[in-house]
Amino acid sequence: MSNLKSKIRVAILGYGNIGKAAEEAIKAAPDMELAGVFHHNDCLNCIDADVVLVATPTREVQKFATVLAARGICTVDSFDIHGQIWNLRSSLDAVCQTNKCVSIISAGWDPGSDSMIRALLLALAPKGITYTNFGPGRSMGHTVAAKAINGVKNALSMTIPLGTGIHRRMVYIELEEGADFKTVEAAILADDYFAHDETHVIAVDSVDALNNVAHGVNLVRSGVSGETHNQRFEFNMTINNPALTGQVMVSCARAAFRMKERGVYGAKTMIELAPIDLLPGSTETLVRALV
Amino acid sequence: MSNLKSKIRVAILGYGNIGKAAEEAIKAAPDMELAGVFHHNDCLNCIDADVVLVATPTREVQKFATVLAARGICTVDSFDIHGQIWNLRSSLDAVCQTNKCVSIISAGWDPGSDSMIRALLLALAPKGITYTNFGPGRSMGHTVAAKAINGVKNALSMTIPLGTGIHRRMVYIELEEGADFKTVEAAILADDYFAHDETHVIAVDSVDALNNVAHGVNLVRSGVSGETHNQRFEFNMTINNPALTGQVMVSCARAAFRMKERGVYGAKTMIELAPIDLLPGSTETLVRALV
Numbered sequence: 001m002s003n004l005k006s007k008i009r010v011a012i013l014g015y016g017n018i019g020k021a022a023e024e025a026i027k028a029a030p031d032m033e034l035a036g037v038f039h040h041n042d043c044l045n046c047i048d049a050d051v052v053l054v055a056t057p058t059r060e061v062q063k064f065a066t067v068l069a070a071r072g073i074c075t076v077d078s079f080d081i082h083g084q085i086w087n088l089r090s091s092l093d094a095v096c097q098t099n100k101c102v103s104i105i106s107a108g109w110d111p112g113s114d115s116m117i118r119a120l121l122l123a124l125a126p127k128g129i130t131y132t133n134f135g136p137g138r139s140m141g142h143t144v145a146a147k148a149i150n151g152v153k154n155a156l157s158m159t160i161p162l163g164t165g166i167h168r169r170m171v172y173i174e175l176e177e178g179a180d181f182k183t184v185e186a187a188i189l190a191d192d193y194f195a196h197d198e199t200h201v202i203a204v205d206s207v208d209a210l211n212n213v214a215h216g217v218n219l220v221r222s223g224v225s226g227e228t229h230n231q232r233f234e235f236n237m238t239i240n241n242p243a244l245t246g247q248v249m250v251s252c253a254r255a256a257f258r259m260k261e262r263g264v265y266g267a268k269t270m271i272e273l274a275p276i277d278l279l280p281g282s283t284e285t286l287v288r289a290l291v
Numbered sequence: 292m293s294n295l296k297s298k299i300r301v302a303i304l305g306y307g308n309i310g311k312a313a314e315e316a317i318k319a320a321p322d323m324e325l326a327g328v329f330h331h332n333d334c335l336n337c338i339d340a341d342v343v344l345v346a347t348p349t350r351e352v353q354k355f356a357t358v359l360a361a362r363g364i365c366t367v368d369s370f371d372i373h374g375q376i377w378n379l380r381s382s383l384d385a386v387c388q389t390n391k392c393v394s395i396i397s398a399g400w401d402p403g404s405d406s407m408i409r410a411l412l413l414a415l416a417p418k419g420i421t422y423t424n425f426g427p428g429r430s431m432g433h434t435v436a437a438k439a440i441n442g443v444k445n446a447l448s449m450t451i452p453l454g455t456g457i458h459r460r461m462v463y464i465e466l467e468e469g470a471d472f473k474t475v476e477a478a479i480l481a482d483d484y485f486a487h488d489e490t491h492v493i494a495v496d497s498v499d500a501l502n503n504v505a506h507g508v509n510l511v512r513s514g515v516s517g518e519t520h521n522q523r524f525e526f527n528m529t530i531n532n533p534a535l536t537g538q539v540m541v542s543c544a545r546a547a548f549r550m551k552e553r554g555v556y557g558a559k560t561m562i563e564l565a566p567i568d569l570l571p572g573s574t575e576t577l578v579r580a581l582v
Contacts, residue, residue, distance in 0.1 A: 024517030028417065085582050086575060106582055113415055115582040116566050117408075122581070123542040123569035124404055124535060126319065226315030226541075228534030236525040243519030244415060250517075251414040269582045272574070275407050276562045278414035283563070284377060290413070291376050291397055291406040291560045 008257045009035035010250065011049035013042075013064055017213070018078065019055035021246025029250060031280040044068065051076060051253040055246075061105075062088055069095040069103050074256040076249045078108035080140075085111060085269065092267035102259045103267040107252040108245040109237075110134070112270050114217060117235050119271040121221040125231040128223020133161035137215025137241060139169075145193035146171050151179030152188075154207040161218060162198075169199040174207050215241040251278040299548045300326035301541065302340035304333075304355055308504070309369065310346035312537025320541060322571040335359065342367060342544040346537075352396075353379055360386040360394050365547040367540045369399035371431075376402060376560065383558035393550045394558040398543040399536040400528075401425070403561050405508060408526050410562040412512040416522040419514020424452035428506025428532060430460075436484035437462050442470030443479075445498040452509060453489075460490040465498050506532040542569040 010026050012019045015037055026034050035049035040056050044067050054064050054077040061077040068075050069092060079088055085106050092103045106112060110132065118130055135158065142157035149155075153174040160168040171188055175181060185201040188194055204210065216238040225231045252270065255277035259268070276286050301317050303310045306328050317325050326340035331347050335358050345355050345368040352368040359366050360383060370379055376397050383394045397403060401423065409421055426449065433448035440446075444465040451459040462479055466472060476492040479485055495501065507529040516522045543561065546568035550559070567577050 021517050021519070024519070025417075028515075028517055082582070086579050089578060109415075111582045113411060116411055118581045119566035119570060119577070120404060120407055123566065124400075124538060126316075126538070126542075224319075225531070225534040225538035226312050226319055228312070228315070228531045231530045231535060232528060233530075234525075234527045236527075237523060239522045239524075240516070240519045243516040244522060247415060247417070247516035251417075269578050271567045271577065271581055272565050274563050274565050275410035275414065279410060286410070286562065287380060287560050288377050290409045290562055291373070291402045 007031055007033045008254060009033055009048075009050045010253045011035040011047050011052045012037045012055055013044075013047070013052055014038075014040055014055035014057075016055065017242035018245050018249070019053070021242045022053050022055055022249050023246075024243075025247045025250035029254075029280065031254070032250070040064070045071070047073070049073060051256050053077075053249045053253060055249070062091065065092055065103055065105075066095055069101055070099055072099040072101045074101045074253070074260055075103045076107050076252045076256055077103075077105055078112065078245050078249055079106045080108060080111060082111060089267045089269060096266045100260070100265050102256040102265060104252040104256050104270070104273070105267055106269050107249050109239070109241075109248060110217060112245075112248050114219060114235075115269065115271050116273075116275070117219055121219075121223070121233050124233065125221060125223025125225050128221055128231075130219065130221040130223075131163070131165040133163060133165060133218040133220070134167060135159035135161050135216060138213070142169060142171070142193050145191055146173065146188055149184060149187045149191065151176050151184040156207045156210055167197055169194055169197050171199060171201045172204050172207055172210055173201060174205070175203055213241045213243075215239060254278060254280065298322055298324045299545060300324055300339075300341045301544045302326040302338050302343045303328045303346055304335075304338070304343050305329075305331055305346035305348075307346065308533035309536050309540070310344070312533045313344050313346055313540050314537075315534075316538045316541035320545075320571065322545070323541070331355070336362070338364070341365060342547050344368075344540045344544060346540070353382065356383055356394055356396075357386055360392055361390055363390040363392045365392045365544070365551055366394045367398050367543045367547055368394075368396055369403065369536050369540055370397050371399060371402060373402060380558045380560060387557045391551070391556050393547040393556060395543040395547050395561070395564070396558055397560050398540050400530070400532075400539060401508065403536075403539050405510060405526075406560065406562050407564075407566070408510055412510075412514070412524050415524065416512060416514025416516050419512055419522070421510065421512040421514075422454070422456040424454060424456060424509040424511070425458060426450035426452050426507060429504070433460060433462070433484050436482055437464060437479055440475060440478045440482065442467050442475040447498045447501055458488055460485055460488050462490060462492045463495045463498055463501055464492060465496070466494055504532045504534075506530060545569060545571065
């Protein structure tokens with residue numbers, strides 16, 4: 001009982017794959033307790049927590065995070081539309097500053113932990129090129145785009161890394177009764193999501209039979225430290241996608257809580273966080289174990 | 292000229308391999324200017340800079356950093372005796388708090404950037420094992436230990452990674468006139484630096500002919516995110532050792548300067564830094580480019 005009071009109370013808003021994975025990560029964290037799981041149509045004013053993980057679809061993140069931050073409650077989201085991240089940060093930052101709380105945005109693996117690696121590698125070798133090669137794994141955005149095509153009953157778009165940041169799209173589709181494969185294929189290839197990459201469309205009997213949440217990344221940089229060329233760095237991972245995203249959000253909930261305790265308010269991306277704030281334990285314990 | 296006033300003025304104390312590499316990195320940084328290079332027996336009170344890179348031998352770091360921090364000058368060092376890092380941090384932290392400056396300690400690649408990677412991977416998969424495999428590359432500590440053995444004129448100790456954090460030591464020695472190889476070999480194998488690892492001692496005509504500052508690391512973690520096992524991560528690099536160390540120190544000088552500007556004082560290790568503070572440019576530019 002004595003420990004309960006000091007635990008970080010983390011709630012989850014949205015209970016899809018990522019919300020469920022986040023619940024497991026909260027329960028496994030020694031310094032947290034679950035403050036409830038809420039659905040997107042529940043009463044937001046009823047949520048009482050130190051930090052809320054906004055695990056809703058990405059396009060609903062801003063609306064929910066804004067309401068919560070306006071109540072002074074810290075939030076974490078995994079907003080993943082790269083081109084709109086700065087706008088989300090700007091908008092939420094103002095609300096957080098006014099209401100003295102912290103919102104950590106785009107906290108997943110890309111954007112998220114990969115962003116931290118890219119920032120670190122740029123600091124280690126300021127000149128050079130970084131390539132982020134995704135997959136093999138399912139692209140949510142491309143899968144949704146393929147499902148929206150007329151004649152597609154179900155779809156799965158796999159991202160295949162070809163190196164130097166170039167990707168192949170393997171699109172597996174279940175056709176609707178009476179749909180013509182060639183017509184559907186042409187519509188997918190013409191869609192802006194697919195028109196710029198090598199794309200293959202394959203008709204299958206069951207998309208569900210291919211379902212697999214494995215994903216990965218291969219992030220490479222060759223660059224220059226000072227005047228010294230040929231400095232080479234590589235980060236690889238093969239992971240369960242929602243499990244990692246949920247875990248990253250939970251680790252970021254800890255960072256949000258700590259920053260608010262220190263009186264640092266605002267909206268932050270992961271490159272603005274110190275890795276130590278993601279971890280349970282004292283500074284001394286972590287420095288002794290990790291440095 | 293208009294830009295000069297806003298540049299971070301960085302001085303170097305100690306002008307060995309790392310000091311020279313740091314000089315190149317300062318000159319390549321768009322937001323810095325070199326505020327002088329000082330030898331360890333120069334007058335410390337004559338140094339006028341925003342940040343001083345203490346690039347002296349590791350055992351002299353504490354003495355110099357303390358004198359500079361007592362003058363309110365930020366410092367960066369690459370102190371690398373793992374077991375003594377917390378003590379250095381504690382001691383310097385008090386001086387920095389009193390004199391309102393920042394000392395970033397153990398800023399190299401290990402301890403340093405590897406520590407940041409280890410911390411991040413622990414946040415991504417809290418349960419599991421991380422192995423840091425060093426090399427192939429020259430170990431400074433083991434080279435110095437071998438040189439101290441009676442009968443050794445010159446030495447080079449290479450660290451060879453065998454996986455799971457186990458290393459082989461390849462010790463190349465030039466014998467002094469009249470020294471007996473078997474006696475010298477036995478003394479090296481009995482030395483505490485070598486007694487715990489597989490060690491091979493090889494007599495060569497010229498240690499200098501083997502000289503090469505290449506080094507590397509292979510850092511692997513297999514762990515659990517939430518309740519999901521088999522999350523796999525790997526970080527590899529092959530680098531010029533002093534060039535990377537000098538660059539890391541220079542990037543950390545930027546972080547020290549920024550933290551002092553924000554009114555955050557004290558001694559910090561790299562796991563306590565946000566990656567964005569290591570980089571030149573505005574928050575908006577960096578978030579847009581990296582997140």
